[in-house]
Amino acid sequence: MSAKRVIIIGATSGIGLEVAKGYLKAGWQVGVAGRREEELEKIRRSAPRQVCIRQMDVTCKDAPRLLDELIGELGGMDLFLLSSGIGKQNLSLQPDIELQTAATNVEGFIRMVTAAYHYFEKQGHGHLAVISSIAGTRGLGSAPAYSATKRFQNTYIDALDQLARMNKLHITFTDIRPGFVATPLLKDDSYPLLMKTPAVAAHIIKALKKKKRVVVVDWRYQVIVFFWKLIPGWLWVRLPVKN
Template sequence: MKKAIIIGATSGIGQEVAGILVQQGWRIGIAGRREEVLRSMQQANPQQIEIQHLDVTKENAVLHLTELIDRLGGMDLFFLSSGIGYQNRNLEPEIELNTARTNVEGFIRMVTAAFDYFKKTKNGHIAVISSIAGTKGLGVAPAYSATKRFQNTYIDALAQLARMQHLNICFTDIRPGFVATDLLRNGKYPMLMHADKVAEYIVRALKHKKRVTVIDGRYRLLVFFWRMIPRWLWERLPIKN
């Protein structure tokens, strides 16, 4: 039976992916900050789910991840779904710094721990949810778009490092557009997708071990044109969301 660890499984995309993997017969270890949600999910499928309270911004997060892996009996897939993001036109420092703590510091902490684990076991699959926001710097959400670009680049670097070290580690960088989750609880967003449908796309991408996947086709087209916009023009666009 395949085994997956999902960080950020208590809501949104992570929770939906967890549900699909359980239906497909995986044993999963789920982690997040909301213990009551973790317990509820485990009660629904106690034979397939192990749980662990975990906050990626805390130094003990790696220890808690290791405990969860041990209880699960190992892992084949590490899936990082935790992340935060806010619109912050006024550049309130604490919002920017909190975003970096989760999306950069927490991201590094978790992904490097997974890399080290798979380096010891000789193979594995690391998947992360980043965002199409990493394509361009969004003036309404500077820290969010910058941290997502960081995640894209970090996974690129780890993929190269794995090849340099002759490791059989696969990487999947998942880049959704706007998804109706708690992350987008404020504001109106175009082409809004539902988390359950996004999770279906993700599970298919994981099955085929895609290196990078943009969800969905509308956003693939959008990103294609975004990349073609010169900097001088991008800086003058009135992005509102």
């Protein structure tokens, strides 16, 4: 039986990079994409017989074409994981920060997820996974665009799952929602319950193997999200919640 094939978008650092390492260790053929070519080359040199790379920016219109080229070079795709995303605290509500966040987390997200969906649609099967965030659970005043775009991603995957079922497509969907993770996205270690990327990646790979629909990483954040959902809206807006 030939090795499974995964393509990870946003694999030059953080969670995406650690997940790529995990699949390489497991013997998968891995296609990695990201904006930094030097980092992509490092991954390829680590396992040249298993890795294909493509420099890509999800906010650019040519990203779906580059994804298609990467799939062709890899020889196909069984699992697609979108790990690209940005987010910043924006207490001063600077419009540029909000719009940049939306460009990646909404426009770029749609661009890549629809491309993967159509590929699996033609193939007849596949597993489409995205990394969103627990921030999509409630609106966080310290990061309006980030929390709103993550809620968008949650809802979009729900809609695609329903669409695939309406069209009788054999596509599995997984929405991965981590808490705070020690990645370049978080510039310091002052965040509570900060998780290490290798542990988060291991959790994600295990959940993807089981083809879970929604994954909150880890159990502590599962508890937090449970209680967040119980807080009524009138009380939530009065809480000084910061991320």
